[in-house]
Amino acid sequence: MPHSSPSSQRVARRAGLARAFSEFLPPDAILSREEELHPYECDGLPAYRRLPLLVLLPTTVEEVQAILRHCNTQHIPVVARGAGTGLSGGALPHEDGVLLVLSRFNRILDIDVANRCARVQPGVRNLAISEAAAPHGLYYAPDPSSQIACSIGGNVAENAGGVHCLKYGLTVHNLLQVRLITIEGELLTLGGGGLDGPGYDLLALVTGSEGMLGIVIEATVKLLPIAEQAQAVLAAFDSVETAADAVAHLIAGGILPAGLEMMDNLALRAAEDFVHAGYPTDAAAILLCEVDGHADEVTAQLSRAERLLKESGATEIRVARDDAERQRFWAGRKAAFPAVGRISPDYYCMDGTIPRKRLAEVLHEIAVMSERFGLRCANVFHAGDGNLHPLILYDANVPGELEKAEQFGGEILELCVAVGGTITGEHGVGTEKIDQMCVQFPDAELETFHAVKAAFDPNGLLNPGKAVPTLARCAEFNAMHVHQGELPFPEIERF
Amino acid sequence: MAEHDHDHTETLKEQIVRAASEGSPLEIRGGGSKQFYGRAPLGDPLEIGDHTGIIQYEPTELVVTVRSGTPLTQIEQVLAERRQILPFDPPHFQGGATIGGAVACGLAGPARPWSGAPRDALLGVRILDGRGRTMRFGGEVMKNVAGYDIARLMAGALGTLGVLLDVSLKVLPAPGDHHTLVMDLDARQALEHMTALNTQPVPLAGAAHVDGQLHLRLACDAALAAHWRRRIGGELSTDDAGFWRGLRDHTLPFFDQDAPLWRLSLPPASPPQNIGKTLIDWGGAQRWVFTEETPEQMWALATASGGHATLFRGGNRQGGRFQPLPRPMAALHTRLKKVFDPENVLNRGRLYP
Numbered sequence: 001m002p003h004s005s006p007s008s009q010r011v012a013r014r015a016g017l018a019r020a021f022s023e024f025l026p027p028d029a030i031l032s033r034e035e036e037l038h039p040y041e042c043d044g045l046p047a048y049r050r051l052p053l054l055v056l057l058p059t060t061v062e063e064v065q066a067i068l069r070h071c072n073t074q075h076i077p078v079v080a081r082g083a084g085t086g087l088s089g090g091a092l093p094h095e096d097g098v099l100l101v102l103s104r105f106n107r108i109l110d111i112d113v114a115n116r117c118a119r120v121q122p123g124v125r126n127l128a129i130s131e132a133a134a135p136h137g138l139y140y141a142p143d144p145s146s147q148i149a150c151s152i153g154g155n156v157a158e159n160a161g162g163v164h165c166l167k168y169g170l171t172v173h174n175l176l177q178v179r180l181i182t183i184e185g186e187l188l189t190l191g192g193g194g195l196d197g198p199g200y201d202l203l204a205l206v207t208g209s210e211g212m213l214g215i216v217i218e219a220t221v222k223l224l225p226i227a228e229q230a231q232a233v234l235a236a237f238d239s240v241e242t243a244a245d246a247v248a249h250l251i252a253g254g255i256l257p258a259g260l261e262m263m264d265n266l267a268l269r270a271a272e273d274f275v276h277a278g279y280p281t282d283a284a285a286i287l288l289c290e291v292d293g294h295a296d297e298v299t300a301q302l303s304r305a306e307r308l309l310k311e312s313g314a315t316e317i318r319v320a321r322d323d324a325e326r327q328r329f330w331a332g333r334k335a336a337f338p339a340v341g342r343i344s345p346d347y348y349c350m351d352g353t354i355p356r357k358r359l360a361e362v363l364h365e366i367a368v369m370s371e372r373f374g375l376r377c378a379n380v381f382h383a384g385d386g387n388l389h390p391l392i393l394y395d396a397n398v399p400g401e402l403e404k405a406e407q408f409g410g411e412i413l414e415l416c417v418a419v420g421g422t423i424t425g426e427h428g429v430g431t432e433k434i435d436q437m438c439v440q441f442p443d444a445e446l447e448t449f450h451a452v453k454a455a456f457d458p459n460g461l462l463n464p465g466k467a468v469p470t471l472a473r474c475a476e477f478n479a480m481h482v483h484q485g486e487l488p489f490p491e492i493e494r495f
Numbered sequence: 496m497a498e499h500d501h502d503h504t505e506t507l508k509e510q511i512v513r514a515a516s517e518g519s520p521l522e523i524r525g526g527g528s529k530q531f532y533g534r535a536p537l538g539d540p541l542e543i544g545d546h547t548g549i550i551q552y553e554p555t556e557l558v559v560t561v562r563s564g565t566p567l568t569q570i571e572q573v574l575a576e577r578r579q580i581l582p583f584d585p586p587h588f589q590g591g592a593t594i595g596g597a598v599a600c601g602l603a604g605p606a607r608p609w610s611g612a613p614r615d616a617l618l619g620v621r622i623l624d625g626r627g628r629t630m631r632f633g634g635e636v637m638k639n640v641a642g643y644d645i646a647r648l649m650a651g652a653l654g655t656l657g658v659l660l661d662v663s664l665k666v667l668p669a670p671g672d673h674h675t676l677v678m679d680l681d682a683r684q685a686l687e688h689m690t691a692l693n694t695q696p697v698p699l700a701g702a703a704h705v706d707g708q709l710h711l712r713l714a715c716d717a718a719l720a721a722h723w724r725r726r727i728g729g730e731l732s733t734d735d736a737g738f739w740r741g742l743r744d745h746t747l748p749f750f751d752q753d754a755p756l757w758r759l760s761l762p763p764a765s766p767p768q769n770i771g772k773t774l775i776d777w778g779g780a781q782r783w784v785f786t787e788e789t790p791e792q793m794w795a796l797a798t799a800s801g802g803h804a805t806l807f808r809g810g811n812r813q814g815g816r817f818q819p820l821p822r823p824m825a826a827l828h829t830r831l832k833k834v835f836d837p838e839n840v841l842n843r844g845r846l847y848p
């Protein structure tokens with residue numbers, strides 16, 4: 001996308017806005033010079049870039065309320081940004097709006113051991129919560145691979161998951177309360193001090209709402225006792241399909257792993273080169289399976305898992321010898337995206353989720369597409385949840401490759417929908433998957449989404465144009481998309 | 496399974512369309528086991544009890560999709576055959592409870608702090624809104640952030656935002672074994688004990704205090720239970736399953752009292768409130784209180800503790816039953832209700848007037 005050229009009109013508008021905000025914000029909370037704005041032009045999906053009119057960096061709740069009230073009365077679009085690690089262009093600025101950056105809200109307000117929860121500001125990094133809770137034997141369970149950087153506000157807005165959410169749940173399962181500021185500047189408390197709140201479950205509704213309904217200004221999250229023991233096993237397979245079938249076999253065997261992740265050859269070799277995790281680089285795919293609990297339970301589960309993996313045709317099974325080796329197994333997995341980033345100028349990360357039983361078939365189909373598009377694709381994903389992360393490798397400097405990568409990605413998502421899954425498991429729709437929403441949802445559902453948004457944000461100023469496509473856009477997209485009445489993937493059995 | 500599939504979507508739809516055009520309210524009725532819950536029902540019954548059937552159940556996917564009128568007992572039996580459970584262990588009360596009612600009421604059994612509520616297990620729904628439109632939100636996969644989470648919004652909404660047609664739920668492998676430790680403690684000591692256990696990785700599946708005794712339920716085998724007993728104390732109960740079922744379904748002798756029954760949802764470590772006969776559940780986070788205090792007093796008390804209160808049984812069904820909402824929240828509730836049910840026909844006034 002080209003940068004908007006700084007027309008004189010735009011410069012004047014920027015200056016006028018900055019003046020208006022300086023009435024109630026300190027000077028260091030307003031960025032308006034173009035070079036100051038550039039670091040904020042994109043989130044973790046750099047294919048989409050745009051400069052906002054202004055970047056605002058408030059530090060108090062009252063300032064955020066004042067900003068929102070002003071934007072609402074003046075009809076100025078507002079895009080929230082946490083740490084900017086999002087992978088769907090959710091925090092992509094609006095060219096006629098302000099970018100509301102929450103990074104200065106970085107305080108842990110309370111670690112409440114008796115009630116086993118932490119009250120934090122939205123800019124607090126995910127990992128910082130577990131670090132602060134560790135002296136009490138507690139931790140915050142959802143652990144996105146970006147956890148050293150991403151903010152809890154962004155986690156709430158995306159309903160982030162992690163490698164341990166098969167057993168411990170997503171963000172939505174680990175929240176007790178959220179304070180939300182509406183576009184009208186009202187401060188709402190969602191959820192409760194106990195395990196539920198009065199009225200509708202707006203805590204669930206707001207989780208994963210991508211900054212479209214309000215600004216998360218505080219979150220109270222559950223803390224869990226650190227398991228007595230955790231143990232990981234690495235299993236190698238000589239085909240991706242066998243590895244995929246092993247996932248179903250483990251679950252059918254009554255194992256509920258704390259984490260169950262899969263990496264294919266391309267991904268595991270990249271990770272191995274990057275962090276030297278000790279992965280078997282000749283394997284077509286590996287599974288990482290972690291069990292945790294009391295020592296006796298762990299031993300029992302582990303031997304069961306080993307047996308099930310062997311039955312599923314694993315060519316090698318390696319139990320981490322000590323905690324350091326277990327950490328290394330995970331370090332490779334958590335570094336997989338940047339590792340793939342080292343072997344290709346650019347990569348494009350998809351996030352569809354499918355029923356586990358379709359894993360082998362869908363991975364096969366993706367390999368076929370990869371051939372057809374002539375673009376490599378690495379797979380590293382949350383196998384236990386059926387949440388795929390195909391990483392499409394491309395070079396943005398080669399004309400046409402980005403478009404090809406996007407088309408490849410779009411087809412993967414449509415395949416996910418066709419087998420009964422969804423276009424996004426944890427990264428959100430954002431800017432990126434807006435067209436695929438038309439594939440997943442009929443008009444009535446889309447209309448309902450818009451109506452729900454309007455109930456919170458009647459003027460449509462929070463993150464406009466993201467997450468939910470207009471019906472007109474879908475009509476256009478669907479008309480272009482169904483060629484001569486033929487659906488994509490005619491050979492795939494429909495859900 | 497197909498021969499037991501009874502799809503009444505069309506009939507239900509017709510009734511809603513008619514009610515909406517006349518502006519006349521409908522009382523959504525499943526098995527009737529929770530008819531006592533909420534404000535007094537209004538209008539003609541919309542019977543869901545015949546809309547039954549297990550649409551899809553695949554044990555390796557850990558997902559079941561069922562029509563909302565399906566009895567809980569039937570679902571639980573089908574799951575038990577594959578050694579799986581509904582994680583939220585919904586109350587059955589006097590019997591006849593349906594899965595739709597369980598999700599709509601959002602109530603969960605004693606393992607709630609560790610295994611979650613209906614909203615936590617809910618993956619997707621098909622609903623009829625107040626205009627009689629069928630819509631589908633969420634799905635049958637574990638992770639899904641496409642669109643707002645309207646499926647979870649339905650859990651606990653008491654049917655006021657839509658009639659649940661079918662629900663997809665995450666299921667779990669059944670825990671192997673349960674053992675309960677019982678110890679004589681007063682309420683304050685029990686709360687302290689439960690709080691102290693918080694930071695230890697005890698495999699808890701229940702923690703309740705009633706009639707001078709703390710009951711701790713462990714989900715583990717006998718050997719591990721013995722290990723934990725040495726660390727935490729108490730005697731092994733001989734009626735593990737019976738006690739927790741009685742607590743879940745309110746059939747313990749404690750529940751046989753005349754005063755109105757209140758449910759308090761509080762931060763678990765909140766000190767005991769001396770306002771009436773109290774049973775502490777969920778490790779302190781849910782408290783059942785028989786009291787003649789006024790609703791205003793109960794709401795003030797809950798707010799002061801950072802929680803909320805519900806008049807669960809007894810008392811005035813024309814008045815408020817649920818904690819009143821602050822003004823902007825109440826306004827938002829009204830707007831959301833309008834989105835899903837503009838003519839206000841579905842369970843009119845059941846949640847808030």
Ligand SMILES: Cc1cc2nc3c(=O)[nH]c(=O)nc-3n(C[C@H](O)[C@H](O)[C@H](O)COP(=O)(O)OP(=O)(O)OC[C@H]3O[C@@H](n4cnc5c(N)ncnc54)[C@H](O)[C@@H]3O)c2cc1C
Nearest residue numbers: 082083084085086090144145151153154157160161211216
């Ligand atoms: C290497 C890498 C690995 C990743 N791994 C995972 C993973 O394992 N699991 C996973 O779920 N995600 C993962 N992600 C994606 C990303 O880290 C998550 O989506 C994260 O939750 C985003 O947080 P953030 O603070 O960076 O949000 P941002 O990118 O700043 O914003 C994301 C969205 O949230 C909104 N938002 C941010 N803060 C607020 C707020 N306070 N109030 C309202 N709206 C707000 C924004 O408007 C935007 O729509 C990964 C990303 C990278 C780069």
